[in-house]
Structures are given as C-alpha cells and as structure tokens.
Amino acid sequence: MTQWFAEKVLCLPELASSNGRAVDDLMVYVHWLMFALFIGWIIYFFYALYRFQAGRNPKADYVGVRGHASNYLELAVAAIEALLLIAVAVPLWAKNVDQFPPADKSTVIQVVAQQFAWNARYAGPDGIFGKQDMKFVTADNVFGVDPSDPHGKDDIQVLNEIHVVVNKPVIIYLSSKDVIHSLKIIAMRVCQDAIPGLRIPVWFTPTKEGRYQINCAQLCGNGHSAMTGGFLIVESQADFDKWIKSKSGEASPSSFE
Ligand SMILES: [Cu+2]
Numbered sequence: 001m002t003q004w005f006a007e008k009v010l011c012l013p014e015l016a017s018s019n020g021r022a023v024d025d026l027m028v029y030v031h032w033l034m035f036a037l038f039i040g041w042i043i044y045f046f047y048a049l050y051r052f053q054a055g056r057n058p059k060a061d062y063v064g065v066r067g068h069a070s071n072y073l074e075l076a077v078a079a080i081e082a083l084l085l086i087a088v089a090v091p092l093w094a095k096n097v098d099q100f101p102p103a104d105k106s107t108v109i110q111v112v113a114q115q116f117a118w119n120a121r122y123a124g125p126d127g128i129f130g131k132q133d134m135k136f137v138t139a140d141n142v143f144g145v146d147p148s149d150p151h152g153k154d155d156i157q158v159l160n161e162i163h164v165v166v167n168k169p170v171i172i173y174l175s176s177k178d179v180i181h182s183l184k185i186i187a188m189r190v191c192q193d194a195i196p197g198l199r200i201p202v203w204f205t206p207t208k209e210g211r212y213q214i215n216c217a218q219l220c221g222n223g224h225s226a227m228t229g230g231f232l233i234v235e236s237q238a239d240f241d242k243w244i245k246s247k248s249g250e251a252s253p254s255s256f257e
C-alpha cells in the first residue's frame with residue numbers, strides 16, 4: 001500500500017536501494033497525516049462559515065468555545081506526530097545512518113568532491129588502500145596517496161564514474177577538496193554533505209542494476225549543476241571485477257585530470 005502510494009500518488013523517483021524503502025515509507029506516512037489534516041481543516045472551514053454566519057449570530061459571543069473537542073483533536077494530532085518521530089523517524093535514522101555494514105562484506109570507496117566533479121578511489125585487486133597523508137595532497141593527488149606504498153600501486157582512481165556491485169552494501173568515505181558539496185544519489189535515497197577536512201562515512205545497498213545520476217545538493221559555485229555529470233553504475237559482481245581489472249594500474253596520482 002505504501003509502495004503503491006509512493007509510486008502512483010507521490011510519483012517519487014525510482015528507488016534502487018534496500019535502505020530507501022523506509023525513507024519512502026516515512027514520506028508516505030507524513031503525506032497521509034497531512035492529507036487527513038487537510039480534509040479535517042476543510043470540513044472545519046465550511047462548518048465555521050455556516051456556524052458563525054452573521055444571520056445566525058446577530059450579537060458577538062465573547063466566551064467562545066465551551067467544549068473540549070478541539071483540545072482532544074490537537075492532542076491526537078500531536079500524538080500521531082510524536083509517533084512518527086519516535087517510532088518511525090528515529091529508528092530509521094539509527095538503522096540507515098548509524099548501523100554500518102561490515103567493511104569486508106561491502107564495496108568500500110573513497111569519494112572526494114571538487115568544483116565540479118566527483119573523484120572516487122578504490123582499493124584495487126589487493127583490497128587494500130595505499131597509505132594516505134595530508135602532506136601528499138596536491139591538485140592532482142586529491143586523496144593524498146603515498147607514492148612509496150606498494151598497496152597503493154593497484155589502487156584505482158576515477159572521475160565521475162562510481163561503479164558498485166548490486167545487492168552488496170556500499171560504504172563511501174566522503175570528503176571535499178575545496179568547498180562544501182553534498183553527495184546526493186536519489187535512487188539510493190542518500191544525501192550527505194562533503195566537507196573539506198572531514199571524512200564522513202555513508203552507506204547504502206543498491207538492489208537494481210543501472211546507471212543513476214549523482215547530484216550535488218549544496219550550491220557550491222557557478223559550475224554546481226555540472227556535478228550531475230557524476231554517475232553511479234550498479235552492476236553484477238562479474239562486471240564490476242572486469243571493470244576494476246580494466247582500471248587497475250591507472251591510479252598513479254598524476255594520471256587523471
Ligand atoms: Cu558541488
């Protein structure tokens with residue numbers, strides 16, 4: 001029912017992650033509540049037009065409401081809102097934001113946003129990220145990869161093309177090279193600010209193969225809209241392995257841009 005409402009009535013964009021269903025459900029519940037309030041207020045509006053028309057009330061009533069029905073109604077609305085917050089929104093946040101999947105069972109990616117593109121870095125076939133240090137960071141080496149660390153040799157660095165495996169959790173460590181950006185992948189129902197100097201983890205589990213647009217959700221400069229040039233490609237493990245192999249060895253810090 002909630003799924004039908006989300007798709008047919010609210011026309012929410014395509015959902016392609018398992019964690020996103022709870023986000024959509026919350027949106028549906030909030031809309032149901034708003035719809036009920038809308039109907040209630042409309043009925044009250046017409047009741048008030050009739051009840052307080054001049055013909056029925058030649059003399060003003062200085063006491064006003066005598067019953068308690070409106071108080072109970074207000075309390076009921078507040079109770080439903082509290083229920084949405086405490087029983088739905090808070091547990092959703094705890095599960096979707098705080099409980100991370102195990103890293104060894106996930107695709108782990110580092111993403112550094114810049115004006116106006118997305119850099120992504122993978123550990124490569126050996127599964128181990130090369131050492132990083134702030135002192136190695138340059139305009140080209142945005143991840144500060146230590147050129148002397150052998151684990152870094154097979155690391156993969158790409159621009160605007162983030163590949164992940166379908167039905168396997170993805171953990172992204174997000175940062176920014178210049179100003180505040182925000183990684184928003186609508187189909188995954190994730191949105192997280194990318195802040196210079198911070199490394200913020202975000203996760204999701206893609207469930208549908210495809211190519212999904214990445215948006216920057218913070219106005220980050222005059223080329224802000226060009227950040228829609230980033231794409232998340234969800235594919236099978238075999239295709240992903242093939243892609244990793246094809247990119248491996250290209251990751252020396254000077255090889256991109
Ligand atoms: Cu941006």
